[in-house]
Amino acid sequence: NNADYYNAKGKSFVLIIDEINRGNVSQIFGELITLLEEDKRLGKVEALELMLPYSKVKFGVPPNLYVIGTMNTADRSVEALDTALRRRFSFVEMNPEPEKLNSDEFRCQGIDLEALLTAINARIEKLLDKDYCIGHSYFMTIKNRQAPLEEIRIIFQNKIIPLLQEYF
Numbered sequence: 001n002n003a004d005y006y007n008a009k010g011k012s013f014v015l016i017i018d019e020i021n022r023g024n025v026s027q028i029f030g031e032l033i034t035l036l037e038e039d040k041r042l043g044k045v046e047a048l049e050l051m052l053p054y055s056k057v058k059f060g061v062p063p064n065l066y067v068i069g070t071m072n073t074a075d076r077s078v079e080a081l082d083t084a085l086r087r088r089f090s091f092v093e094m095n096p097e098p099e100k101l102n103s104d105e106f107r108c109q110g111i112d113l114e115a116l117l118t119a120i121n122a123r124i125e126k127l128l129d130k131d132y133c134i135g136h137s138y139f140m141t142i143k144n145r146q147a148p149l150e151e152i153r154i155i156f157q158n159k160i161i162p163l164l165q166e167y168f
Contacts, residue, residue, distance in 0.1 A: 013065045020069030025085055035061040036088045096121060096135045106140055108148040113139045120160075124167070132167055134160060 017028065025033065031050055034040055040048045042060040049060040069089060098121070100106060101113035121133040138159055142151045 011064060013062075015065065015067045017067065017069045019071055020085065021071040032059075032061070033088065035059075036067060038063075041065075095130075096133050098136055100136050101139055106142070107145065108139075108142060108152075109146045111148060111152065124164075128167060134163070 017023070020028070029036070035048055035050065038044070039046045040061070041063045042049075043063055047060060049058045051057070052059050067089075069085070096117065098114040098117040101108075101117060106113070117134065117136060117139065124132050124134065138155055139152070141155075142148045144151060
């Protein structure tokens with residue numbers, strides 16, 4: 001409701017669409033895709049409102065709504081990414097950050113996860129491309145940081161090795 005926007009000034013709202021590149025843009029947004037443009041949002045000079053098809057209520061996108069679409073660039077469906085999305089979204093690359101694994105929160109006894117991940121990713125980047133590098137989040141779930149080897153074995157067995165098999 002547009003009236004709710006005016007009552008929510010000073011607040012920000014976020015809508016996250018995971019793996020946006022796998023969806024059908026016209027089915028996800030429909031005619032509302034135009035309203036995402038910054039200059040078409042409520043309160044702007046070129047603000048637009050559309051009539052919602054079922055409720056027949058006028059709707060516009062407020063400037064305090066942030067739409068975040070995530071995607072994996074190693075996924076080949078990125079190549080066909082709709083130009084409407086390319087025009088309306090900023091693309092921010094999120095690279096693996098192995099150094100996070102050496103923080104007090106994630107450091108494991110007896111194994112240097114930063115060096116391990118850096119070595120794996122250096123090899124992947126050499127053989128394939130940096131878009132295929134493995135993220136640090138795989139190792140952030142380890143609970144027993146004093147004796148992590150069993151959990152690391154499971155991470156490799158169930159997540160990393162199947163991913164590498166798919167790559168190669």
